[in-house]
Amino acid sequence: MEVKKRNIAILGSTGSIGRQALEVISNHPDRFEAYALVANNSVELLIEQARTFMPEVVVIANENKYEQLKSALSDLPIKVWCGSKATEEVVQDENIDMILTAMVGYSGLKPTINAVKAGKAIALANKETLVVAGELITSLAIENRAAILPVDSEHSAIFQCLNGEVGNNIEKILLTASGGPFRNFTSEQLESVTKYQALAHPKWNMGEKVTIDSSTLMNKGFEMIEAKWLFGVEPSQIEVLVHPQSIIHSMVQFEDRSIIAQLGQPDMKVPIQYAFSFPERLKTTVKEVDFIELSQLTFEKPDMKRFPNLSFAYEVIKIGGNLPCILNAANEIAVSLFLQEKIGFMDMSRLIEKTLQKASFVKSPSLDDYQQTDSETREIITELFKSHSFV
Numbered sequence: 001m002e003v004k005k006r007n008i009a010i011l012g013s014t015g016s017i018g019r020q021a022l023e024v025i026s027n028h029p030d031r032f033e034a035y036a037l038v039a040n041n042s043v044e045l046l047i048e049q050a051r052t053f054m055p056e057v058v059v060i061a062n063e064n065k066y067e068q069l070k071s072a073l074s075d076l077p078i079k080v081w082c083g084s085k086a087t088e089e090v091v092q093d094e095n096i097d098m099i100l101t102a103m104v105g106y107s108g109l110k111p112t113i114n115a116v117k118a119g120k121a122i123a124l125a126n127k128e129t130l131v132v133a134g135e136l137i138t139s140l141a142i143e144n145r146a147a148i149l150p151v152d153s154e155h156s157a158i159f160q161c162l163n164g165e166v167g168n169n170i171e172k173i174l175l176t177a178s179g180g181p182f183r184n185f186t187s188e189q190l191e192s193v194t195k196y197q198a199l200a201h202p203k204w205n206m207g208e209k210v211t212i213d214s215s216t217l218m219n220k221g222f223e224m225i226e227a228k229w230l231f232g233v234e235p236s237q238i239e240v241l242v243h244p245q246s247i248i249h250s251m252v253q254f255e256d257r258s259i260i261a262q263l264g265q266p267d268m269k270v271p272i273q274y275a276f277s278f279p280e281r282l283k284t285t286v287k288e289v290d291f292i293e294l295s296q297l298t299f300e301k302p303d304m305k306r307f308p309n310l311s312f313a314y315e316v317i318k319i320g321g322n323l324p325c326i327l328n329a330a331n332e333i334a335v336s337l338f339l340q341e342k343i344g345f346m347d348m349s350r351l352i353e354k355t356l357q358k359a360s361f362v363k364s365p366s367l368d369d370y371q372q373t374d375s376e377t378r379e380i381i382t383e384l385f386k387s388h389s390f391v
Contacts, residue, residue: 006276007095008123009036011087011111012102014045016207017125017151017268021100022049024273027285032276036090038111040103041065047072054078056095059086061107084110091115098276100151101126104209105332106374109133113367116146123275125151127219127226132325133370134229148230149275154223155230156271157249157262162231163279165254172237173227174251174259177302178203178266179242180215187306193345195338203246203266212335216348217302221313225324228317235317240310242300247289265289308349312356322362322373329377330355337385351390355381 008025012018018039025032034053039046043065050058050073057079060069066082073080081090088111091099099115100123101108108126113133115122117140124130130137141148150156154175162170181200182190198215199208206214213219224238251261264270267286274281304311309331316323334348343351359377362369384390 005033006097007033007035008098009096010100011038013037014039014042017102020269021272043069087111088114092118116140119144119146121147123149123151127222128328130226130229131222131328138229151271151275153271154250160262161252161260169255171255172253175240176243176250177220178246216309217307218309221310225317240302322365325370325373326359326377329374330381333381354390
């Protein structure tokens with residue numbers, strides 16, 4: 001039986017997830033079409049992607065790159081748009097079947113909201129969307145019957161473990177973490193970590209922001225918050241386990257104490273493809289797991305004293321309101337400062353903690369409140385950095 005191609009819009013096509021998503025589309029041209037490609041700044045790569053995949057429309061968020069993009073694609077029948085408004089509008093195109101939200105950080109929030117309101121299926125790779133506004137997004141998804149399919153390897157694993165388990169209550173989610181490159185570092189060693197060390201992740205190939213978040217365990221904190229909203233559990237039901245081999249991507253424990261796990265090589269193309277093809281599984285070129293060669297799987301508790309960002313995530317989601325939004329904005333600025341080598345590795349956590357103490361709390365935030373919180377938080381942490389009052 002002939003299967004209709006799924007038209008996919010990729011928000012963040014030039015990033016790590018976006019590039020791997022285009023590999024998946026290349027491997028299954030009979031099933032998927034790259035209908036729209038959206039990038040922030042990487043105009044040269046976007047031009048290359050557009051000429052290869054021939055989408056209906058391309059969008060460059062940075063308006064200063066628009067003329068270069070338009071000129072380079074002038075010989076092709078591709079619509080060329082620019083700006084944040086264009087990004088928010090393209091997701092509503094009636095011909096799009098699925099939106100892959102792979103933009104980094106807060107910038108992915110408004111386009112995701114528009115896509116959900118348009119009833120589109122969302123392949124969610126932008127975890128910050130649910131961190132910042134999980135309650136709003138999940139209620140809109142129910143209201144507009146918009147399916148949210150997780151792309152993060154851990155959440156995809158949980159999603160797969162829950163298939164066929166409707167009506168069976170989750171007792172606990174076991175959210176695995178590689179531990180990053182510094183899991184065996186002492187507190188003293190962490191003080192002198194460089195950005196180049198932090199960007200050398202032992203298992204996963206990711207963009208700079210996500211790689212730094214992984215090294216501080218903030219990424220795992222965000223994933224815990226995301227899991228709460230995706231699977232309707234309390235933070236107390238989500239246990240983070242450090243699993244250095246990154247073969248078990250996460251597990252679900254049910255009331256009878258049975259545990260179901262999803263295993264596979266640490267390769268993001270697998271969860272991306274599963275979100276695109278759900279409920280089907282398609283062939284992949286990813287290497288299979290050789291358990292004889294692997295020989296052992298190990299687990300340990302995360303150390304929240306050495307890696308306080310994970311404890312911040314548990315604290316803010318317990319209180320709720322706009323605190324997760326504050327955490328996300330503070331983290332984005334702290335990571336940016338670290339990548340610019342303006343602060344040290346542990347200074348990121350110090351800045352974030354001070355910002356959480358100073359930012360205004362809103363118990364039941366609206367979208368406008370989230371936007372105001374994001375702006376206020378960025379101002380607060382920037383001032384803390386300039387005054388050097390976080391040490």
